[in-house]
Amino acid sequence: MNRLSQVPMGIIEGRNPVIEALRAGRPISKILLDRNIKSQGAVDQILQLAKVKGIRVEYVDRQAMDVQGSTGSSQGVIAFAAAKKYISLEELFAISREKNEPPLYLILDGIEDPQNLGAILRTAEATGVHGVVIRERRAVGLTPAVARASAGAVEYMPVAMVTNISQAIVTMKKNNVWVTGIDMTGELDYSKSDFKLPTALVIGGEGKGLSDLVRKRCDFIAFIPMRGQIASLNASVAAAVVMYEALRQRSRQ
Secondary structure (H helix, E strand, O other): OOOOOOOOOOEEEOHHHHHHHHHOOOOEEEEEEEOOOOOOOHHHHHHHHHHHHOOEEEEEOHHHHHHHOOOOOOOOEEEEEOOOOOEOHHHHHHHHHHHOOOOEEEEEEOOOOHHHHHHHHHHHHHHOOOEEEEEOOOOOOOOHHHHHHOOOHHHOOOEEEEOOHHHHHHHHHHOOOEEEEEOOOOOEEHHHOOOOOOEEEEEEEOOOEOOHHHHHHOOEEEEOOOOOOOOOOOHHHHHHHHHHHHHHHHHOO
16 A cells, blocks of 8 residues: 555544544544543543444453553544545645635645644644645654644645655645745745645754755745844744744634
């Protein structure tokens, strides 16, 4: 099976990620609960949703939970689900057409930390981004740790995986999408960019920033003003700042 079409993520860990997987209609074969878990709050929601959907729930010892999990933070809840599929760039463009909105995408040039990618997906879902593009190599994919960090947003945010980010940018531009890279060396204040236009925002990898070829492919390079002693922001924070500016501008349309 082509890695670009399907994510090998059969296990979902954590209360909120499992709830969102159930709500989103992801096929789930079985849910494991810690034998000593208290049936209240999120756990009650999981039990109710599982009952409605006819999903088997098993209570097991903590040791069995640890064997099945990989993140170390299952919160006593693990679901066995069908793999989540990546989509193509063409499908990404179709999503924007269906929304009848100017495209708004986020392109990640080598994010390697699962916590960063999870946080980015969570913010992208909250700010109305139509989809996220990640690269296949030297970057994190949609792992259980990413799903956990996204608090379930991975269930709602379309993600395309590509072999070449610079080529993906070329494809974006051919589809009339303006591409803005975010980098501390940029000459344009990000808040002065017109994100009401069809836009793809490009965020570089942790500690590396934008690669040279990706930088050359962008239409604009914008910076986030910094007044303190620290020269740069964490990748997920930088992405959040710019995505919320795009949301602010588009909300005024």
